[in-house]
Amino acid sequence: MQDSLKANFPTFSTELIQEIESNAIHQSYKAGDVIMRTGQYINNTMLLTKGQIKIYREGENGGEFFMYYLQPGQACAVSMICATKSQTSQIMAKATEDVELIMIPLTLMEKWMMQHRSWYEFVIFTYRTRFEEVLEVVDSIAFRAMDERLEFYLKRYAEASGSKDLKVSHQEIATELNTSREVISRLLKKMEQRGLVSLHRNQIELLQ
Amino acid sequence: MQDSLKANFPTFSTELIQEIESNAIHQSYKAGDVIMRTGQYINNTMLLTKGQIKIYREGENGGEFFMYYLQPGQACAVSMICATKSQTSQIMAKATEDVELIMIPLTLMEKWMMQHRSWYEFVIFTYRTRFEEVLEVVDSIAFRAMDERLEFYLKRYAEASGSKDLKVSHQEIATELNTSREVISRLLKKMEQRGLVSLHRNQIELLQ
DNA sequence: CACCCAATGTGATAAATGTTACTGTAGCTA
């Protein structure tokens, strides 16, 4: 397990890794599990060591607006932010694969900020990258029409899955972009005509 | 000046305030000045002691999408985040009133994180509130149509200015919501018919 | 006052997106 920690968080100092090892709680989830709900209290920061997590913003009407992915070696910025005051979560986290993660209690999270430079830098780095990611999301909704947003979504999906064959239904895309399946179908057809994708059942192949 | 610091940042410890006093650079801007541009390098964190700042996200086409306000006693989260790695700004900051602020160099910002608990808490609090504010903005664009977004905008404007008489033109609102003046005029008319606002030249009066 | 100009109002029309309704099709299973 130390190996997994070291491999996923290479910037952590040896002492920090030992501290994590002796204090942290390991937790695992199955693909599809909801790890965190909007409104839930947060007392731990979560470090992802295996699998993939999708972060959503929930609308009142039950919409699930996709924000970003978490990969092994990353942490949930929202859990860090909320954990510092035991606030409720503003987002929903869902496992897209079987997930293993390490829970760091609030008290330790704060203590380490003062004691471990590598932890401090990791936390700040996490804040920064997630903030930037959210700003990009704002861009995409504020300035771009649905066709561009769809391309943006597919690109991120491909990056996260590490493949150009996206196993995803039109309905799922529609839900995560907060639009309707018909709209996505139409736009995908147009993209196919432009030679950007090749459409199959339950699969979208990104060309070029 | 120490009084102004203490009044605006009441959580800061006495030692921290002294440190800020002896190290910081004071800077002032006129209403309308652009304080920070997208793409500009950031080496300082900024604490606002007087005036008001609007934070925008700039689109490639020149759009200026309004994100949130900064008031005295607050700091620019983006400047904190970027400053830690001398990154470029992802946002634009514009003074809406005459502004006075304190610049904290990157090196101090980091040093104080380890030394001053009140600074650490302030930084974390700033991250958290700004992240939440941006998430709310995502909500408003992702889940709501223009009429609701307009109401959301006006409410925030009223809160920030501390008045129900908003001195703002339809064109300005349109720009900051990335839509067109006609749309805003029409929606405002509807709001007036519903008894939510009273429209005057260069002024929108929020009723109830 | 006469004029100008920015701000606002409004209709017509286009484009994008949302909604409804229906069809087809692949894959699974009884």
Place this chain on the structure above:
DNA sequence: TAGCTACAGTAACATTTATCACATTGGGTG
């Protein structure tokens, strides 16, 4: 194989938003 179901395609229409064109209004200024 028949039937079921999730997924996908598509037409028709409604609604929202964008764009264009032009009228009106009110305040400031010569």
